[in-house]
Amino acid sequence: MRRDRGRKPKKKICSYCVDKIESVDYKQYEKLKRFVTERGKVLPRRISGNCARHQRQLTRAIKKARIMALLPFTSE
Amino acid sequence: MGYYEIMLIISPEVETDGHQEVLNDLKTAITKEGGVVSTVLDWRKRRLAYEISKHKEGYYYLVYFSGHGTVIPEVEHYFRVTDAVIRYMIVSVEEKEFNAAAEKAAEAAAAAAAQAEKQEQAELEKADEATVIEESEEPEEVEEPEEPEEVEEPEEPKEPEEVEEPVAAEEPAETVEVDAAQEAEKKDE
Ligand SMILES: [Zn+2]
Numbered sequence: 001m002r003r004d005r006g007r008k009p010k011k012k013i014c015s016y017c018v019d020k021i022e023s024v025d026y027k028q029y030e031k032l033k034r035f036v037t038e039r040g041k042v043l044p045r046r047i048s049g050n051c052a053r054h055q056r057q058l059t060r061a062i063k064k065a066r067i068m069a070l071l072p073f074t075s076e
Numbered sequence: 077m078g079y080y081e082i083m084l085i086i087s088p089e090v091e092t093d094g095h096q097e098v099l100n101d102l103k104t105a106i107t108k109e110g111g112v113v114s115t116v117l118d119w120r121k122r123r124l125a126y127e128i129s130k131h132k133e134g135y136y137y138l139v140y141f142s143g144h145g146t147v148i149p150e151v152e153h154y155f156r157v158t159d160a161v162i163r164y165m166i167v168s169v170e171e172k173e174f175n176a177a178a179e180k181a182a183e184a185a186a187a188a189a190a191q192a193e194k195q196e197q198a199e200l201e202k203a204d205e206a207t208v209i210e211e212s213e214e215p216e217e218v219e220e221p222e223e224p225e226e227v228e229e230p231e232e233p234k235e236p237e238e239v240e241e242p243v244a245a246e247e248p249a250e251t252v253e254v255d256a257a258q259e260a261e262k263k264d265e
Binding site: 064066067069073 | 083085122125126128136138163165167
């Protein structure tokens with residue numbers, strides 16, 4: 001049995017890179033939903049596996065989608 | 077000169093007939109400052125992720141225009157004076173996305189036309205069948221008139237899918253997020 005000292009050995013990959021998406025579109029909000037928690041928070045990069053560039057775009061896209069009521073704001 | 081995308085939500089209280097009026101007024105505001113509307117996409121009625129002015133749903137539209145930045149205050153002014161629009165956002169887009177939206181609209185229009193033609197064809201065929209039945213003299217086997225098959229409506233809203241900005245785009249050109257945007261940003265904290 002292999003042990004990784006509590007670390008998940010699974011390699012994270014940026015799904016936007018995989019899908020060859022140049023820039024994250026706020027109008028594709030169904031897809032954005034995959035990157036927010038149940039409470040509406042943006043998943044951190046270490047969990048989403050996104051690259052820094054796409055994560056940055058994602059954060060902006062989520063903000064826009066929230067403004068247009070396509071996604072909820074964080075619920076406390 | 078720049079390319080812009082406006083997303084707006086029309087109040088559910090506005091009848092569908094009133095939508096065109098809103099869009100026309102918006103067009104007027106855009107052209108007043110020399111802007112050119114290239115595409116209007118109907119994003120249809122959607123459930124709002126949270127209530128806006130007590131509304132739980134609204135009619136979404138996307139309007140693409142090209143023009144100088146001076147168009148924006150004109151558009152903002154229009155949105156401020158109308159009650160029909162409950163939320164809007166103006167963002168600048170790359171030419172590629174701008175053109176993709178126009179293509180999408182053209183495709184949607186073509187699909188709608190094809191659908192209408194198909195429906196017409198189906199009705200003609202039905203009419204033919206009906207004639208045949210009437211002509212047949214046999215009194216027996218009176219066929220139940222077939223239920224006119226529902227001609228399927230075209231698929232749900234066409235989401236502007238994957239409208240991508242060009243490669244090597246540094247950060248997406250500055251985003252103009254106005255009024256509603258700022259207001260919402262505060263809540264975001
Ligand atoms: Zn990436």
